[in-house]
Structure formats: C-alpha cells, structure tokens
Amino acid sequence: MAWFTDSGYALGRLLFQRGLAALYLVAFLVAAHQFRALIGERGLLPVPRFTARVPFRDSPSVFHLHYTDRFFALWSWSGAALSAALLAGVGDLVPLWASILLWAALWVLYLSIVNVGQTWYAFGWESLLLETGFLAVFLGNDEVAPPVLVLWLLRWLLFRVEFGAGMIKMRGDSCWRDLTALYYHHETQPMPGPLSWFFHHLPRPLHRIETAANHVAQLVLPFLLFTPQPVATWAAAALVATQLWLVLSGNFAWLNWLTILLALSVVQLPGIYERRLPDAPLWFTVLVCAAAALIAVLSWRPARNLLSSHQRMNASFDPLHLVNTYGAFGSVTRVRQEVVLEGTTDEVVTPTTEWREYGFKGKPTALKRLPRQFAPYHLRLDWLMWFAALSPSYAAQWFPGFVAKLLENDPALLRLLRDNPFPDTPPARIRARLYTYEFTDWTELRAGAGWWKRRLIGDYLRPVSRRDL
Incomplete structure (x- = not known):
C-alpha cells in the first residue's frame, strides 16, 4: 500500500x-x-x-x-x-x-x-x-x-x-x-x-x-x-x-x-x-x-x-x-454606515438631554480610536452590528433584545462591549442613530481629527424605555 x-x-x-x-x-x-x-x-x-x-x-x-x-x-x-x-x-x-x-x-x-x-x-x-x-x-x-x-x-x-x-x-x-x-x-x-x-x-x-x-x-x-x-x-x-x-x-x-x-x-x-x-x-x-x-x-x-x-x-x-x-464580498459596500447606541438617565427626553455613547471593542464608534487587531479572535456582536447598519432586517431577531439588555445593564452583554457609560445605574432610555463613517485623510489626521469622521443620517431607533420594550 x-x-x-x-x-x-x-x-x-x-x-x-x-x-x-x-x-x-x-x-x-x-x-x-x-x-x-x-x-x-x-x-x-x-x-x-x-x-x-x-x-x-x-x-x-x-x-x-x-x-x-x-x-x-x-x-x-x-x-x-x-x-x-x-x-x-x-x-x-x-x-x-x-x-x-x-x-x-x-x-x-x-x-x-x-x-x-x-x-x-x-x-x-x-x-x-x-x-x-x-x-x-x-x-x-x-x-x-x-x-x-x-x-x-x-x-x-x-x-x-x-x-x-x-x-x-x-x-x-x-x-x-x-x-x-x-x-x-x-x-x-x-x-x-x-x-x-x-x-x-x-x-x-x-x-x-x-x-x-x-x-x-x-x-x-x-x-x-x-x-x-x-x-x-x-x-x-x-x-x-x-x-x-x-x-x-x-x-x-x-x-x-x-x-x-x-x-x-x-x-x-x-x-x-x-x-x-x-x-x-x-x-x-x-x-x-x-x-x-x-x-x-x-x-x-x-x-x-x-x-x-x-x-x-x-x-x-x-x-x-x-x-x-464558500465565497466573500460578492458585493462591495461603497459607503460605510454605523449604528451608534446612546443612553440617557433622563426619563423625559428634551433638547437639552445628555446622551452618552456605548463603545464597542472592534467596530468603529469613537472617532479618535485606532481600529484594533482581534483576528483570529471573533467579535460576533461587532460583526452583526455591521450587518445591522446595512439593513434593520438583518438584526430584527436580536436587536430589540439587545437594547432591552442595555436598559437592564445586563452583565453578560456588557462584557461584550468596550465600555459602559452607565456603570452605576441603568439608563432610562436608549436610542440608536445611523451615521456614515469615513476615514480621515493625512491632513485631518495630523490636525488631530482622529482616524474617522462621521455624518448623521438620522434615527435608527427612536428613544425607548424599558416600558416601551
């Protein structure tokens, strides 16, 4: 043989x-x-x-x-x-x-x-x-x-x-x-x-x-x-x-x-x-x-x-x-969109309400934060958030539950995030906003603008409370 x-x-x-x-x-x-x-x-x-x-x-x-x-x-x-x-x-x-x-x-x-x-x-x-x-x-x-x-x-x-x-x-x-x-x-x-x-x-x-x-x-x-x-x-x-x-x-x-x-x-x-x-x-x-x-x-x-x-x-x-x-990237996205989640302790939202952003480990949120290397480790939530930004239908099964967990300060979920802006008490309301993200150029980077710049598109999810969900 x-x-x-x-x-x-x-x-x-x-x-x-x-x-x-x-x-x-x-x-x-x-x-x-x-x-x-x-x-x-x-x-x-x-x-x-x-x-x-x-x-x-x-x-x-x-x-x-x-x-x-x-x-x-x-x-x-x-x-x-x-x-x-x-x-x-x-x-x-x-x-x-x-x-x-x-x-x-x-x-x-x-x-x-x-x-x-x-x-x-x-x-x-x-x-x-x-x-x-x-x-x-x-x-x-x-x-x-x-x-x-x-x-x-x-x-x-x-x-x-x-x-x-x-x-x-x-x-x-x-x-x-x-x-x-x-x-x-x-x-x-x-x-x-x-x-x-x-x-x-x-x-x-x-x-x-x-x-x-x-x-x-x-x-x-x-x-x-x-x-x-x-x-x-x-x-x-x-x-x-x-x-x-x-x-x-x-x-x-x-x-x-x-x-x-x-x-x-x-x-x-x-x-x-x-x-x-x-x-x-x-x-x-x-x-x-x-x-x-x-x-x-x-x-x-x-x-x-x-x-x-x-x-x-x-x-x-x-x-x-x-x-x-197998296959990858049969289509290429021309414009990067990101869902940014924000919370507030205000029970009633007003024009003066202070909103604080949640930070993710891998996906872009903070403009001055250099993207990190994680592969071969796989950040599953961060990847699914990219799909969520392409279309809400991609996240329909899990996104409402995700927001509900944030409103509860769920420990298991928060461990998947980079930081929690509400470490002591859960937020009263959460909203999600959709932005376009672009890399800065060399001039903007040298001027201290950071690695990303963004432009607001509009609301991805209106402000919701635990009662709403």
Missing part, C-alpha cells in the same frame, strides 16, 4: 495539525466567553428556544438532548482543553486509533455549538473550520505517513475556498471587474484593523494592482494546486502571501489563517524535515477510502454551485457541514 501515503508531506501535516488545533482553541474560547449574552438561557437568541422549534435532524447537536448554561460552558472549555492538548502534540504521542478519536471528538464538540449558534454562527469560516476539522480526523499521526487521498481532499477544499471567492466576485459587483473594488473595501469592510487606514490611502493605481492580484490568486493559482511538485508548493506559497496581506488589512476571524493552513498542507520541501514514516495499516486505509468516497459524493452539489450563474456563497448542503460552498 505504498501508493497510499507520502512521507514527503510530514512537515506540511505537522504545521497543518498544530495550526488547526490553535484555531480550534480560539474558536472554543470565543464560544466560552460570548455564549451567555448571545445564545445562553437569558441570551438574545436562547438555545432552548431554538431547539424547541428546530428538529435534531436539521441541526445535529448535543444541546438538543440537554442544555443549561453550565453545561454549555463545560462543553466549550472541554473543547478548549482538548485543542490545547493537540496543539501541544498529544495526537502524536498516542496510538493512531486514539489520535483519530481525539480529532473526531474535537469536531463533534464544535459541530454541536455551530448547529445551535443561529445567526451568530452563520459565517463561512464556521463551516470551513468544521469541514477542515473533519478531514483532519483522517490525516493520521506519527505512526503513519500522511495519506495522499486526504491531502488531495484538502487541496479540493482550498480550491473551493479560493475559486468560489473569485467567481462570486466576477459574477457579482462590477467594481471587481473594473478593478476599483479596493477604492472602497478597506474603509467599508465589516471590521477594519489597525493598518486599514493606511491601506485605504494607498495610491489608486496600487489598489487596482491589488484587485488584479486578487483575481490571479483566486482564479488562476487554485488550478496549480493540482499540478506536480514543486509547482503546487509554489502556488500554495503564493496563496499564503495573499492571505497574509488580508490578515494585515482587516479582521476576518480565522478565515485567512485557516486558508493559510490549508495551503501549508500542500507544501513539500525536500531536504527539510525529511522523515521516513510507516505505511498505513489496512484498517486505516479502508477508513480513509470510505471517508474520501463520502466526500466525493457530497462534493457534487458544491461543485455544481461553482459553475452556476446563481452561485450561492457560504452555504452548507448537509447539517454536518462536511462539504460546503
């Missing part, structure tokens, strides 16, 4: 597995720290309410069988502990069968969270983490050389991530086709990073080069992943470089880092970390072949989606998220 494995990919597997364990750790920490306010028993979209109306077959999760906040916390911290163990190399210290079980347990732990996470977990990188994590179950450990079939499935996944994103751009917004998308994107992306201001102010010809390079990376390089070495390695290295550019220019949770890990699984560097590992035992070969056959069958709909003129973006075709379709 020598054809089945290739020791030349031992380094790629090592980097991939350690990196994946690290991203799992981040994902479980995000779940543990944020769930009470978002999906807890008293959260904005409680898990028990969701499981009462959605059957297990549509969202397989342990929380259909039992849910309490304490149990969810234990589940999340167990995932974090197992991730840390695999990051430390435990998977290579145990027998092959035990390593498979450890990676499978990690996948089941996170699947149970995603499938009850509702809109807070409706991001493409959730499905990507699950699909990647499922393939990692069959990569083996130091007892066996990396199985070639799984390595090809990882390339197929990377191809769909990149080519899907490229096609959704070409079929979507015209600014991708005329190379002007990055005139706007660095400023209007969901959560700018500390360097986004500087990326936005690059010369426009360089923005056009950025956009053209993005098309090459997403529409050309993915095909080279299936060519012989070393061409495939060089293509993967180029994809890593483009993803690092995205890491520097924004906050996209673990999407870019997970794409980098997929690219590293392609890398083969002769003379570096060369190890002759044993061939696969028969039972492992049968197991991997069965998993590969399953993925091949489930790939039909995602593959057809790539070629469809009605391409779906970031969609799952099965409740286990085994094979999905």
